[in-house]
Structure formats: structure tokens, C-alpha cells
Amino acid sequence: MLINYKNIKTFFFDLDGTIWNWKDFNPQMRHIIERLEKKHKKVYFVTNNTTLSKKGYSQKFSRMGLQISEEQIITAGYVAAKYLQSKGVTSAYVIGEQGLISDLSTQGITVTEESKTVIVSYDRNFTYSKLKTVTDLVTKGAKLYTTGRETHWLVGKEKYPAVGSILAAVETATKIKAENLGKPGTLMKQRILEDIFLFPEDCLFIGDELIDVEFGSMCGFRTAIILSDMESEINIKKAKGTLKPDTIIRDSRELIAGL
Amino acid sequence: MLINYKNIKTFFFDLDGTIWNWKDFNPQMRHIIERLEKKHKKVYFVTNNTTLSKKGYSQKFSRMGLQISEEQIITAGYVAAKYLQSKGVTSAYVIGEQGLISDLSTQGITVTEESKTVIVSYDRNFTYSKLKTVTDLVTKGAKLYTTGRETHWLVGKEKYPAVGSILAAVETATKIKAENLGKPGTLMKQRILEDIFLFPEDCLFIGDELIDVEFGSMCGFRTAIILSDMESEINIKKAKGTLKPDTIIRDSRELIAGL
Known part of the structure; x- marks a missing residue:
């Protein structure tokens, strides 16, 4: 050891x-x-993983019988929210799920279709239309962030395309490399x-x-x-x-x- | 000159x-x-561009007042169809639009959710769910093809994510490089x-x-x-x-x- x-x-x-x-x-x-x-x-x-917020993870632990406070949980969504808040940003366009949106909302950041900030995250409802929206915003000068670069996640032995795979589409279409807000x-x-x-x-x-x-x-x-x-x-x-x-x-x- | x-x-x-x-x-x-x-x-x-088939492009020319026969048009979808047919392939899973599906159908290839062949093409109805299906099929050993690697297309000055952007998501999730059926x-x-x-x-x-x-x-x-x-x-x-x-x-x- x-x-x-x-x-x-x-x-x-x-x-x-x-x-x-x-x-x-x-x-x-x-x-x-x-x-x-x-x-x-x-x-x-x-x-x-931004499918849940800080609070959501605390609740998940609780359902599993462990008391873990929100303060003990650091999500890429929370990092995003605190960082953007510190920059005076109040809105973002998001490819992502409820956990991320909730972490952003807690810090006063709302999700809009028109913003100077784009966050790409894991999103099981990702579509071509969202890819087009991000391409338009980045072309107009929006700053591009991601919550991670994992290419896939495993559920049991089953492979799920992760945020990095969605991001690959965005980075290829925009030719811009995102800044990573996660690990x-x-x-x-x-x-x-x-x-x-x-x-x-x-x-x-x-x-x-x-x-x-x-x-x-x-x-x-x-x-x-x-x-x-x-x-x-x-x-x-x-x-x-x-x-x-x-x-x-x-x-x-x-x-x-x-x- | x-x-x-x-x-x-x-x-x-x-x-x-x-x-x-x-x-x-x-x-x-x-x-x-x-x-x-x-x-x-x-x-x-x-x-x-596989949004139209050979026949579809001939009709588009006709609407524009030019008589161009189907034989004068070579689409990546047609190349795919002829190549797969020559290999004895009769079905494929497709991320793509009607033109590709039509070119495949003309050569007797049907689109199914379960196949040993995957074709990634331009698809304005691309979703995470399609990305997951392709990942599953490729993980099970399906061969991966693409109809091109263009990262974006322009309509006027407007940038549209093209097949290469969708393919980037697929190749990142599967860690497999597709064979290009197009130019x-x-x-x-x-x-x-x-x-x-x-x-x-x-x-x-x-x-x-x-x-x-x-x-x-x-x-x-x-x-x-x-x-x-x-x-x-x-x-x-x-x-x-x-x-x-x-x-x-x-x-x-x-x-x-x-x-």
C-alpha cells in the first residue's frame, strides 16, 4: 500500500x-x-454528471440511507453556476438535463435560447435542432463551455454516449474547443x-x-x-x-x- | 488558364x-x-448530400428547368446502396433522411433497427436516442459507414452542422472510425x-x-x-x-x- x-x-x-x-x-x-x-x-x-443537481444528489444519497449534505457534493453544474455568476453572467443556453438547469437556477442563472454563454452537458434529449442552435450562438460569438469530456458511461456493461460525444458534434460543427467546467x-x-x-x-x-x-x-x-x-x-x-x-x-x- | x-x-x-x-x-x-x-x-x-435520392435530384433539376437524368447523378446514398448490395447486405440502420433511404430501397436494402450495417448521414432529425442505437449496434460488431465528413454546410451565409458533426458524436462514442462512402x-x-x-x-x-x-x-x-x-x-x-x-x-x- x-x-x-x-x-x-x-x-x-x-x-x-x-x-x-x-x-x-x-x-x-x-x-x-x-x-x-x-x-x-x-x-x-x-x-x-449533471443529470442531478447538488440537492438532487443529496436526496439520492438519502434514498440510499446515507445522510450527505449538499455542501459535500460538487457537481460540474454547480461549478458552472458559481463561475458564471462570478463573471456577472445571468443567462445561458444549455444542452443538458434538469440537474444542470437546477444548479444554474440556484445561482440565479436562467436558461434562454439567446445567450452569450453556451453550456454543453449530458442530454438524453439532445437533437440536431439543439446542435444548430449552439452553432448559431457560437458563430455569433457566444462562449462555449462543457461539463466534461467523458466519451461514454457504463450502466452495468451497457455503453451510453456521454457528454464528450455530444460535445464532439458541437466542436466539429463550430470548430471551437469548449472550456471544461468539470474534471x-x-x-x-x-x-x-x-x-x-x-x-x-x-x-x-x-x-x-x-x-x-x-x-x-x-x-x-x-x-x-x-x-x-x-x-x-x-x-x-x-x-x-x-x-x-x-x-x-x-x-x-x-x-x-x-x- | x-x-x-x-x-x-x-x-x-x-x-x-x-x-x-x-x-x-x-x-x-x-x-x-x-x-x-x-x-x-x-x-x-x-x-x-443524401437529403435527396438520385431520382429526387433529377426531379429537382427538372423543377429548375433542366433535364438531367438519374444516370447523370451520383449520390453517396447510391454508392452506399450499390456497395452494400454487392456485399450481399440487405438491411442497414440509418441515421439519415428520406433521400438516402430511397436510394437504399431502390437497391433492395431496407432500414431496420437491428442490423450488422450502420450508415451515418445528414439527418435533421438526429437525436441522442439514434446515437445510442448506433453505439449499441457498433458495440455488437456492426460495420460503420458514413456518407461524408463535411463538418458544416452553408445556406446563404448560415452555417448548418453537416454529416461530419453528427459522425463526430458517433465516432467519439464508439471509438470506431467510419468508412467514407462519399467524396x-x-x-x-x-x-x-x-x-x-x-x-x-x-x-x-x-x-x-x-x-x-x-x-x-x-x-x-x-x-x-x-x-x-x-x-x-x-x-x-x-x-x-x-x-x-x-x-x-x-x-x-x-x-x-x-x-
């Missing part, structure tokens, strides 16, 4: 693939989170550092994808990767530099034992 | 941006085509060489994009580019190798004068 979990004061977890597979809670995770709280560790959840972007990092009092060396980021490792490294945290279907162990072992995790968690009981 | 038009026996024209801007006929083009026919030149039209692909070239009796050195390909030049060169034809909003003169002049046209047509009267 390359990480002494006893020294870690703050744990950051990715959600999809790490905590749950959309609906199915990773069975050991409830136990880990309860254990961490008993040990007075701080626990946060960081996700690019592994600097705006997500800045938001965490502003919201949470922490010493980076006391923090651990646990995820199931190399982008989680990259993001953790970017924040100056230790990093751990949990094996899932998203990244093969071969790929993880080949990873270098900021993509190389400090440790690979094969069984989350290792983590509990180390606390 | 780098081309002696008198020596050209067979003229190939791109459609969008060259002959018309979707609905608006390039005013000099009717005159040119009539003149070419009077001089007993052979005239063909080659397009990646500048080898299947389109083979189809032309099989359908039309010609000596490549007697042929000229006239288009408004560098892919037209590339395709013409690929066929061993002379190439000419007509200035439009799709390619800047600077880009055209910088083009090298197979992308460099033999001539730039600034005014189509030059062509008539040279016949």
Missing part, C-alpha cells in the same frame, strides 16, 4: 463507477463512508479550493477513471483508482505522470483496514 | 455550393450545362469508374471545396475549384499535392469562353 490512509483527513470520491453504477450502490461504499465519518474524516463527492479542469479545482478548507497533502481523490487521477493530481491530492469496467488495469499501469495513481484499490476493504 | 476546356470530354460537378446553394441555382450554371450539352460533352453530378472515398471513385465509360485524362471535376479537388485528383481527373464561402482563396492557394486544383474559376464565363 503506497498510501497511509491514517494520514488522510479529507476524502474526495467520484460518483459514477466509484460510489454507484447509476442506480446500484457499490455495496462496500456505504460501509466505507460510515467508517470515515466515525473516524472524523471529511468526505466530499465530485462529479461531472479535470482548473475551474473545478478552483471551486473546490474556494469552498473547502483543506491542506492538499492531507487529501485523497478516489475515482475509477484516469481523469479522476489527473484531476486529483492537479489539485495536489494523493490519488487512488478503484478498478471498474471504465479503465483496464493494463491502461492504469501504463499511465504516467499526473495520470499515474498513487495506489490501485482492488478491494475497498483494504481502505477500511488502513484507516 | 491552366486547363484547356476544349480537351475535356466529361465534366463532373459537385452540387451544393457549386450548382446551387440548396434552393438557389447558381445563375450561370444553367447556361454552362446547356452549353456543355450543345458541345456534346458528358455531364455528371456528384454529391455527398473523397475510394468506394465513390470505384462506383464512378464502374458506371461511366471515361478516360480520366479527359475528365474535369468542378467543386467548391478542397475535398472535391482531392476526390477529382483521386480519380485521375483534372480539377477546378469555384470560389464560394466554403473555402477562402487563401486556403485554396495554400493547398498542396492532391488538394491543389489545376485551376481556380473566379467567373464561370471563363469556362464557357474556353469551350
Whole structure:
């Protein structure tokens, strides 16, 4: 074990693939989170998945029998909302679902068809017509943001095109590269550092994808990767530099034992 | 003038941006085509735009007052249909519009949700659900084709996301590169060489994009580019190798004068 979990004061977890597979809670995770709280560790959840808002994720945890406050959840939608609010932006055109719209609304940002700001996110109701609207707005000079670059998500073994696939259509049509508001972007990092009092060396980021490792490294945290279907162990072992995790968690009981 | 038009026996024209801007006929083009026919030149039209079928384009010309037979029109949909038919394929899943479906149907290929063949084309009714269906089929091993890689089309000055933008979403989600059935692909070239009796050195390909030049060169034809909003003169002049046209047509009267 390359990480002494006893020294870690703050744990950051990715959600999809790490905590749950959309609906199915990773069975050991409830136990880990309860254990961490008993040990007075701080626990946060960081996700690019904007189908739910901060509040929506808190409610989802609650339905699963865990009390996680909104403050413990950082979504790319919330990062977007806080960042745009800080820039004085009050409206955005959105390719996205209710969670994102709700996070924006909480910060006073409304969704309109005519805006100088475009956010591309995961949207199961994505259409050619939305692609055309974004192309028109960006051609007229709107700034283009995305909530992530994941190409696909897994539900069980089933592959779902993710935000990165929708974004590929937008970036190809507009020839503009979007700024990433989610992991592994600097705006997500800045938001965490502003919201949470922490010493980076006391923090651990646990995820199931190399982008989680990259993001953790970017924040100056230790990093751990949990094996899932998203990244093969071969790929993880080949990873270098900021993509190389400090440790690979094969069984989350290792983590509990180390606390 | 780098081309002696008198020596050209067979003229190939791109459609969008060259002959018309979707609905608006390039005013000099009717005159040119009539003149070419009077001089007993052979005239063909080659397009990646599958919103209409071979028959549909012939009817569109007819509505514009020009008699162009179906045999004079080569669409990427027709190329797809003939190629798949030659492979014994009888069904395909299609992201595309009625023109493509009609060209496929003429060759006995039906559109189904379950198929070993996927064709991605221009589709103003493209949705996330279609993207998911294609991802599922390709994951199960279906072969992926596209009717072109154009990123956008212009209607007047207005930019419309084209087949290449839709394809970017598909290729990103599936991590598979599609085979191109349109310009500048080898299947389109083979189809032309099989359908039309010609000596490549007697042929000229006239288009408004560098892919037209590339395709013409690929066929061993002379190439000419007509200035439009799709390619800047600077880009055209910088083009090298197979992308460099033999001539730039600034005014189509030059062509008539040279016949």
C-alpha cells in the first residue's frame, strides 16, 4: 500500500463507477463512508454528471440511507453556476438535463435560447435542432463551455454516449474547443479550493477513471483508482505522470483496514 | 488558364455550393450545362448530400428547368446502396433522411433497427436516442459507414452542422472510425469508374471545396475549384499535392469562353 490512509483527513470520491453504477450502490461504499465519518474524516463527492443537481444528489444519497449534505457534493453544474455568476453572467443556453438547469437556477442563472454563454452537458434529449442552435450562438460569438469530456458511461456493461460525444458534434460543427467546467479542469479545482478548507497533502481523490487521477493530481491530492469496467488495469499501469495513481484499490476493504 | 476546356470530354460537378446553394441555382450554371450539352460533352453530378435520392435530384433539376437524368447523378446514398448490395447486405440502420433511404430501397436494402450495417448521414432529425442505437449496434460488431465528413454546410451565409458533426458524436462514442462512402472515398471513385465509360485524362471535376479537388485528383481527373464561402482563396492557394486544383474559376464565363 503506497498510501497511509491514517494520514488522510479529507476524502474526495467520484460518483459514477466509484460510489454507484447509476442506480446500484457499490455495496462496500456505504460501509466505507460510515467508517470515515466515525473516524472524523471529511468526505466530499465530485462529479461531472449533471443529470442531478447538488440537492438532487443529496436526496439520492438519502434514498440510499446515507445522510450527505449538499455542501459535500460538487457537481460540474454547480461549478458552472458559481463561475458564471462570478463573471456577472445571468443567462445561458444549455444542452443538458434538469440537474444542470437546477444548479444554474440556484445561482440565479436562467436558461434562454439567446445567450452569450453556451453550456454543453449530458442530454438524453439532445437533437440536431439543439446542435444548430449552439452553432448559431457560437458563430455569433457566444462562449462555449462543457461539463466534461467523458466519451461514454457504463450502466452495468451497457455503453451510453456521454457528454464528450455530444460535445464532439458541437466542436466539429463550430470548430471551437469548449472550456471544461468539470474534471479535470482548473475551474473545478478552483471551486473546490474556494469552498473547502483543506491542506492538499492531507487529501485523497478516489475515482475509477484516469481523469479522476489527473484531476486529483492537479489539485495536489494523493490519488487512488478503484478498478471498474471504465479503465483496464493494463491502461492504469501504463499511465504516467499526473495520470499515474498513487495506489490501485482492488478491494475497498483494504481502505477500511488502513484507516 | 491552366486547363484547356476544349480537351475535356466529361465534366463532373459537385452540387451544393457549386450548382446551387440548396434552393438557389447558381445563375450561370444553367447556361454552362446547356452549353456543355450543345458541345456534346458528358455531364455528371456528384454529391455527398443524401437529403435527396438520385431520382429526387433529377426531379429537382427538372423543377429548375433542366433535364438531367438519374444516370447523370451520383449520390453517396447510391454508392452506399450499390456497395452494400454487392456485399450481399440487405438491411442497414440509418441515421439519415428520406433521400438516402430511397436510394437504399431502390437497391433492395431496407432500414431496420437491428442490423450488422450502420450508415451515418445528414439527418435533421438526429437525436441522442439514434446515437445510442448506433453505439449499441457498433458495440455488437456492426460495420460503420458514413456518407461524408463535411463538418458544416452553408445556406446563404448560415452555417448548418453537416454529416461530419453528427459522425463526430458517433465516432467519439464508439471509438470506431467510419468508412467514407462519399467524396473523397475510394468506394465513390470505384462506383464512378464502374458506371461511366471515361478516360480520366479527359475528365474535369468542378467543386467548391478542397475535398472535391482531392476526390477529382483521386480519380485521375483534372480539377477546378469555384470560389464560394466554403473555402477562402487563401486556403485554396495554400493547398498542396492532391488538394491543389489545376485551376481556380473566379467567373464561370471563363469556362464557357474556353469551350
